[in-house]
Amino acid sequence: MTESKSDGQRKWTRVLLKLSGQAFSGSQKLGICPDTVEAIALDIKDAREAGIEIAVVIGAGNIIRGENASNKGMDRATADYMGMLGTVINSLALQDALEKLGVHTRVQTAISMSEVAEPFVRRRAIRHLEKGRVVILAAGTGNPYFTTDTAASLRALEIKAGAVLKATNVDGVYTSDPHKDPNAVKFDEINYMDAISRNLGIMDLTAFTLCMENNLPIVVFDISKPGNIAKAARGEKIATLVKGRTQS
Numbered sequence: 001m002t003e004s005k006s007d008g009q010r011k012w013t014r015v016l017l018k019l020s021g022q023a024f025s026g027s028q029k030l031g032i033c034p035d036t037v038e039a040i041a042l043d044i045k046d047a048r049e050a051g052i053e054i055a056v057v058i059g060a061g062n063i064i065r066g067e068n069a070s071n072k073g074m075d076r077a078t079a080d081y082m083g084m085l086g087t088v089i090n091s092l093a094l095q096d097a098l099e100k101l102g103v104h105t106r107v108q109t110a111i112s113m114s115e116v117a118e119p120f121v122r123r124r125a126i127r128h129l130e131k132g133r134v135v136i137l138a139a140g141t142g143n144p145y146f147t148t149d150t151a152a153s154l155r156a157l158e159i160k161a162g163a164v165l166k167a168t169n170v171d172g173v174y175t176s177d178p179h180k181d182p183n184a185v186k187f188d189e190i191n192y193m194d195a196i197s198r199n200l201g202i203m204d205l206t207a208f209t210l211c212m213e214n215n216l217p218i219v220v221f222d223i224s225k226p227g228n229i230a231k232a233a234r235g236e237k238i239a240t241l242v243k244g245r246t247q248s
Contacts, residue, residue, distance in 0.1 A: 012162030012217075014053040014129060015233050017044070018152040019167050021061035023223055024090055030062055032093050040223065041097035044134060047230035048103060053129040054229075055159055056136045057152040058094065060086025066144070080144035084111060087148060091138035092116065104133045110142030110151070122158045129159065149207035157214055164216060165232050166203065167223035172240030173200055189241045202242060211242075218242040 023040065026033030048054055063086035069079035088109055095105045106128045107117040118124070120137060128135045140151040156164050173195070174184040192212035195202055202208060202220060211218055221232040221239035231238050 011052075011234050013051065014159070014161050015055075015163050015165050016152055016156035016159070016161040017054055017056045017165045017167065017229060018149065019056060019058045019223070021059040021063060021086065021090055023167060024058070024093065025062040028062075032062065032090070034093075034097075037093050037097045038100075039226070041094060041101055041103070043223075043226060043229040044094075044098060045101050045103050046227060047233055048132070048134060050230045050234075052230060052233045053132075054134050054233075055125065055129060055155065055161065056091075056094065056134065057140075057148055057155060058087055058090040058136070058138070059148040060084075060090060062086075063089060077144040080140075080146075081111075084139040084142070087140060088113065088117065088138045091136040094136055098134055104131075105136060106133055107136045107138055110137075110139040120155075125155075126159050135159075147204050147207065149203040150210065153203070153207040153210040153216065156216060157210070162217070163233075164211060164218045165229065166218055166220045167229075168220055169222065169224060171222040171225075171238060173202060173220050173242065187240050188237065189243070191244060192242060195242055212244075215244050 019040065024032050024037055026036035044054055060083045064082050066076070066080035066083035069082065070076040091107045095107050098105045108120040108125055109117045110120050112119055117138060125135050137155045140146060140148050141154060152164055170178055173187045173190060176184045178184040196208070202218060219232045219239045219241055221228050228238055
């Protein structure tokens, strides 16, 4: 894992940023809000300029959720493939916003579509990161029945990222939903097993177990506040760190 420490502060020099599709819809329930995507792109640019290598995995909940479509009668594999295509749409939107800001990017997909993106090749993705490009990893794992959370954990391990930055609409992990429970308490740090036993739902269990088994830290932070991507990657106290052992 690429990790360094300076000034007593943890810093990951390479991270995997996991964004939900809803992060792209802004105040809308569905679709893509260009202003919101631009704001996220600006944050990614600031983090890249701070020397942090960034790969991105984006969900497609603003377009279609495979599991929800399946629950309404659609074939699950078909619904999941539609969701993968939705992640490609979101990835191209982010690429466009980043490149308008002068940030060099590459979109790589787990499903072949050479007219719009490169295929995912692990060594090529790492080389792009080393050259300072932002790599957007689309189409999940390329397989149905796996979420983009699982894709994020898998790709983070493949590219040797130091941590998964899990972007949410709250500033970390709480004992319960802070939007519904005024008594919810935030964890500054929690270990994997405690998170599982408390059923905190940080990521789906497959993705979370993959991180736990490989000791890959997860940083849960609020994407709505400007500058938080770089702060989360630097290990600043604006998030919840999920890892193997908590400090005493």
